[in-house]
Amino acid sequence: MRSDAVFKCVCTFHRRQSHGAGDARESVGSVESVHTSEDMRLVICVAVLVAVAAAHRAPPHRVHQQAPQHEPPQPPPLLTPQSTCSAPVTRLRDGNFMPRFGFGTWLGFDENQVPIPVTDESVQLAVEMAIDAGYRHIDTASIYHIEDQVGRAVNKKIQEGVVRREELFITTKLWNDAHRREAVVPALRESLQRLNLTYVDLYLIHYPIATETKAFKPYADVDYLQPWPGMVEAHQLKLTKSIGICNYNKTQLQRLWDSHEVKPAVLQIETNLNLQQAELREYCHDNDIAVIGYTPFGSLFPNKLRPGAPPPRVDHPMLVAMAQKYNKTVPQIVLRFNYELGVTPIPKTVTKSRIYENLNIFDFTLDDFDRRDLKNFDTGFRVVDVKFFSDSPYYPF
Numbered sequence: 001m002r003s004d005a006v007f008k009c010v011c012t013f014h015r016r017q018s019h020g021a022g023d024a025r026e027s028v029g030s031v032e033s034v035h036t037s038e039d040m041r042l043v044i045c046v047a048v049l050v051a052v053a054a055a056h057r058a059p060p061h062r063v064h065q066q067a068p069q070h071e072p073p074q075p076p077p078l079l080t081p082q083s084t085c086s087a088p089v090t091r092l093r094d095g096n097f098m099p100r101f102g103f104g105t106w107l108g109f110d111e112n113q114v115p116i117p118v119t120d121e122s123v124q125l126a127v128e129m130a131i132d133a134g135y136r137h138i139d140t141a142s143i144y145h146i147e148d149q150v151g152r153a154v155n156k157k158i159q160e161g162v163v164r165r166e167e168l169f170i171t172t173k174l175w176n177d178a179h180r181r182e183a184v185v186p187a188l189r190e191s192l193q194r195l196n197l198t199y200v201d202l203y204l205i206h207y208p209i210a211t212e213t214k215a216f217k218p219y220a221d222v223d224y225l226q227p228w229p230g231m232v233e234a235h236q237l238k239l240t241k242s243i244g245i246c247n248y249n250k251t252q253l254q255r256l257w258d259s260h261e262v263k264p265a266v267l268q269i270e271t272n273l274n275l276q277q278a279e280l281r282e283y284c285h286d287n288d289i290a291v292i293g294y295t296p297f298g299s300l301f302p303n304k305l306r307p308g309a310p311p312p313r314v315d316h317p318m319l320v321a322m323a324q325k326y327n328k329t330v331p332q333i334v335l336r337f338n339y340e341l342g343v344t345p346i347p348k349t350v351t352k353s354r355i356y357e358n359l360n361i362f363d364f365t366l367d368d369f370d371r372r373d374l375k376n377f378d379t380g381f382r383v384v385d386v387k388f389f390s391d392s393p394y395y396p397f
């Protein structure tokens with residue numbers, strides 16, 4: 001991720017506002033040294049014209065104006081309201097902006113690798129709390145079966161005036177049963193209906209694996225490149241602002257890159273202490289693809305522990321000592337490490353105190369020694385290995 005592209009949107013917004021006002025004041029101020037009445041009349045006319053022009057030039061509150069060609073483009077109103085976005089934002093390769101910290105909404109697998117069923121409204125409540133807390137980037141997927149809950153939470157917060165749609169960054173994902181080119185747009189339209197939104201900010205291909213139904217088998221004989229033109233069409237139809245992929249390995253990503261003119265803006269992959277993904281991150285960095293990191297805690301907590309998972313656990317002495325040193329918690333240290341790798345973490349929690357805890361990582365920096373120690377936990381161990389797909393010719397791991 002390009003660190004220079006990361007900035008606090010609110011600063012830019014204030015800079016832009018004060019810059020516009022400054023232009024007007026400087027122009028009118030030059031009247032003082034003129035003495036003759038003829039000159040004075042002329043100058044007053046000019047001054048009035050300049051002031052009017054400057055007033056027109058100054059961007060009104062929260063309204064985006066096209067940046068002049070010679071200036072670097074400024075962020076649109078997305079995420080600009082003061083402090084309602086608690087994370088920095090980054091510019092994607094397609095020009096859109098993405099908050100560098102998100103909120104996960106998947107309930108996960110049980111100990112038998114079976115998806116935990118949705119039985120209550122806990123995700124809706126969690127998303128509402130997250131938006132109240134300052135999260136603006138929400139990650140969901142059609143296969144999570146909670147798009148309706150995410151949509152209700154988002155629309156409720158918009159109606160309450162807590163947030164505007166343009167300030168939010170909503171991601172959803174194409175499931176494996178809709179990989180044929182012509183199936184992509186209808187699948188996204190169905191997601192939008194469940195979300196009760198007219199567009200998403202990011203649409204991702206969930207896996208490079210195609211199936212005939214929503215079940216994990218049978219596979220469909222559909223190459224993982226096939227959905228991409230459908231994704232491009234979804235973007236052209238303005239059903240999504242950005243498009244990308246999840247879980248493609250480097251070879252698959254390279255093949256997609258080489259074969260299509262429109263490139264993915266984002267790759268979403270598992271990234272945590274045990275799986276730091278140096279090779280894929282480097283490829284993405286070199287090609288200006290943003291990396292979103294899912295399952296950022298890896299096997300830190302007993303309830304997400306995969307059998308055979310290497311250390312660390314949340315009570316690991318080195319992590320505990322580090323947390324004390326920075327006056328932070330172990331989960332915050334882990335999220336900050338992910339963030340400093342250039343990854344956009346999207347931790348999930350339905351617990352109010354953790355929603356706030358996880359977001360509170362933008363007031364400290366890990367030092368080089370600690371970063372190096374944390375790097376040593378990288379063993380390549382994967383939590384979400386979807387082994388049930390391992391007999392697919394396109395299994396990415």
Ligand SMILES: NC(=O)c1ccc[n+]([C@@H]2O[C@H](COP(=O)([O-])OP(=O)(O)OC[C@H]3O[C@@H](n4cnc5c(N)ncnc54)[C@H](OP(=O)(O)O)[C@@H]3O)[C@@H](O)[C@H]2O)c1
Pocket residue numbers: 103104105106107108139140206246247268269293294295296297298301303304331346347348349350351354357358384
């Ligand atoms: N593209 C993909 O293929 C893919 C795959 C997996 C995940 N994802 C996305 O990534 C998101 C995050 O990944 P994930 O849900 O697998 O794992 P995760 O965010 O690493 O871990 C979630 C677990 O950690 C617990 N937790 C969160 N914050 C905590 C804290 N501060 N202290 C203690 N426990 C804490 C949560 O418990 P509580 O909820 O009980 O608080 C939950 O059990 C998902 O929700 C989903 O949106 C995408």
